[in-house]
Amino acid sequence: MLQDVFHDILPFDTILVSTYKQGCAPILIYDNYPPERRQQGVERYIGDAYILDPFYTSTQQSCRPGVYRLSELAPDCFEDSEYYKHYYGALGLKDEIGIFIQLPGDIVMVFSLGLHETSLPLTRKSLLALKNLQPIIEPLAREYWKWQGVSFVDRLEHHEPVEAAFDSFGDGLLTQREQDIVKLLLAGHSTKSAARELAISDGTVKVHRKHIYQRLAVSSQAQMFRLFLDHVSLVSRQSGALSQVGP
Template sequence: MHVPASFPAVSSEEALAMAIDAVGRAEFVPATLDYLRLTAPFHGCLALIFENAKRPVHVYDNVRAERRAIVIDRYLDGAYLLDPFREYFLSGRGDAVARMRDVAPDRFRNSTYYQSYYSHIRLKDEIGIFVALANGKTLFFSIGPMGAEREFTAIDVRALKRVLPVLSALCRRHFDRYEPGEAGSLAVNIEEVLTQGAGACLSPRESQIAALILKGHSTEAIARLIAISGGTVKLHRKNIYRKLGISSQGELFNLLLSEMTKS
């Protein structure tokens, strides 16, 4: 992701004034990010509109052109269905600041989302910022830390939480009249996608378990979430792979993306 070589040589109060002045104009998001960077340093940003189970609507990013296919297009093509931050949003938390480690499943680094998508976007850490808009939608900022090896600190999180009321007021003033394009009009449920096409052979329980597997939940976590035994989870996994004629989470993920492109 690309950001200017240095932060604006202004105070946080001056940066906030610039963001306020940009409300209603095209430069609002960049100006607001400049203000946030003086609160907690971060590198790049992807901003989306979330609404219930609908496809996210792209608002802003500063990803380099040669990285867009991997970072942006692949996410919007279907990887978002497995994003732990989207799961956090769907749980109805409202305005919030959260680190990836706080929202990810217990086996996140073993998940298909991580191995097939997240590992390729080169983020050591990630913070999600959620702003509930008056029109029922939620503005979501994904921000990555400065430097490939740096992680966000507890101080960074506290600082962002401290300015969240200011950020929320700004964004609501700017985005309350925001109308997402047609790309956000289709409701998508991962379990339903998994029962389309080749997945039509799966039972509702099997599609539920397949979705949890893809999101990175361990056998033990799935058993707890849906109140069955670990042995039953393993049996369902075996049946899912047999019915679909696959042998790995990677193949299951590719099947999901294939069905997404048809919808």
């Protein structure tokens, strides 16, 4: 199995194999999470946590196939973000390696190798070995998808309600510019990074941030993150209720 090959190169703790397509929620292909961590590490991720994941975001921005460390794709203050603390911190992950494979139909398969706080540190030799292995894995993944992909395609779902919740957070309270800034802050961008992404000054971001906190009635990033989670949960429940009612 590829899992064993990966482990011989890098003694990882967890593996999560998912496929990503533009405008669709990720599909789980395989994982090795133990039962006691599966809800947090797998079900929560596939359910809604993926929306702030740097690996997911990169697939939506046409990231080139290859091998990446989490830090290469994450915003500058990702490890200080509430998302990192609630998801990665809760799982005890200190690093993650993503092996990105391009499949037909604009689908990207990602092998996510998780390293815990007690894991051996990632070495340049291991990372180079994985990068050399990636071109060999690609045709194998393509062949797998050719014969097995049809069994997963029916599970493709659009982002609703998670993407809708992300886009609608702050509706009626925040301007479009402020909503754009909130998305970047929730994803782990610093003030300077958010300013760079939006081509505005640091000072402008700080002013907007002050207004955002006032209008959302929060006083910290942690409170804003909890409010966002509540919003996602509410939109999900409303969407579920509507789907049960039917047309």
